[in-house]
Amino acid sequence: xxxxxxxxxxxxxxxxxxxxxxxxxxxxxxxxxxxxxxxxxxxxxxxxxxxxxxxxxxxxxxxxxxxxxxxxxxxxxxxxxxxxxxxxxxxxxxxxxxxxxxxxxxxxxxxxxxxxxxxxxxxxxxxxxxxxxxxxxxxxxxxxxxxxxxxxxxxxxxxxxxxxxxxxxxxxxxxxxxxxxxxxxxxxxxxxxxxxxxxxxxxxxxxxxxxxxxxxxxxxxxxxxxxxxxxxxxxxxxxxxxxxxxxxxxxxxxxxxxxxxxxxxxxxxxxxxxxxxx
Numbered sequence: 001x002x003x004x005x006x007x008x009x010x011x012x013x014x015x016x017x018x019x020x021x022x023x024x025x026x027x028x029x030x031x032x033x034x035x036x037x038x039x040x041x042x043x044x045x046x047x048x049x050x051x052x053x054x055x056x057x058x059x060x061x062x063x064x065x066x067x068x069x070x071x072x073x074x075x076x077x078x079x080x081x082x083x084x085x086x087x088x089x090x091x092x093x094x095x096x097x098x099x100x101x102x103x104x105x106x107x108x109x110x111x112x113x114x115x116x117x118x119x120x121x122x123x124x125x126x127x128x129x130x131x132x133x134x135x136x137x138x139x140x141x142x143x144x145x146x147x148x149x150x151x152x153x154x155x156x157x158x159x160x161x162x163x164x165x166x167x168x169x170x171x172x173x174x175x176x177x178x179x180x181x182x183x184x185x186x187x188x189x190x191x192x193x194x195x196x197x198x199x200x201x202x203x204x205x206x207x208x209x210x211x212x213x214x215x216x217x218x219x220x221x222x223x224x225x226x227x228x229x230x231x232x233x234x235x236x237x238x239x240x241x242x243x244x245x246x247x248x249x250x251x252x253x254x255x256x257x258x259x260x261x262x263x264x265x266x267x268x269x270x271x272x273x274x275x276x277x278x
Contacts, residue, residue, distance in 0.1 A: 210252030
């Protein structure tokens with residue numbers, strides 16, 4: 001690949017009063033990648049529809065969020081957040097479609113998915129874009145089985161709830177919270193096997209979180225070098241398997257925020273190192 005496709009629109013950005021940089025981070029990270037002249041190609045995503053969101057969430061919950069009658073994952077009812085959500089989920093779905101089409105990889109510069117449950121918002125997450133994409137692609141017959149490798153610092157409880165409540169036995173979900181730096185090297189040693197466990201999947205969704213960093217206030221257990229190795233392992237093993245990957249940013253809360261952007265930039269560099277020769 002001459003460049004990594006990045007599905008981004010300014011319409012997926014919002015600015016609620018929140019300690020989390022996640023709703024503003026897509027703009028920042030894309031600007032950083034372009035400023036550094038990384039080999040990326042920014043493409044406008046297609047927003048998801050209300051019906052596509054309702055594949056993963058209770059319809060009344062979807063209506064309540066989009067009408068700003070229910071509180072979103074930032075504990076507010078901001079109209080700009082509601083307006084951004086179809087674009088945030090659309091970014092991930094568009095990138096997933098691209099990864100399936102090119103057979104390699106695509107990126108969605110998004111966060112705020114995995115704590116969103118069937119009819120609940122929590123932890124800066126409102127709609128679960130992972131599940132919206134998986135269920136949409138499955139309904140269209142584009143995928144039979146989907147893998148989710150959630151390497152955010154925190155457990156994807158919303159993802160697990162939706163999978164369990166809908167009895168989605170065609171989704172394999174790996175998510176675990178690590179807090180002890182002594183777990184870092186054993187985790188990295190097991191990681192190739194985790195990726196290979198998705199061998200029967202048509203698509204791997206990879207949450208390449210920055211919050212597992214040891215200096216993250218809501219993390220963490222991996223150094224900068226170990227995070228880079230994490231990404232290198234996921235991309236190289238998936239490529240060897242011929243398993244398409246769609247990846248996103250997930251969490252990251254260090255200050256200044258540039259420390260978070262550096263980690264996401266390292267992920268993009270690892271991505272291009274794995275796929276740039278194709």
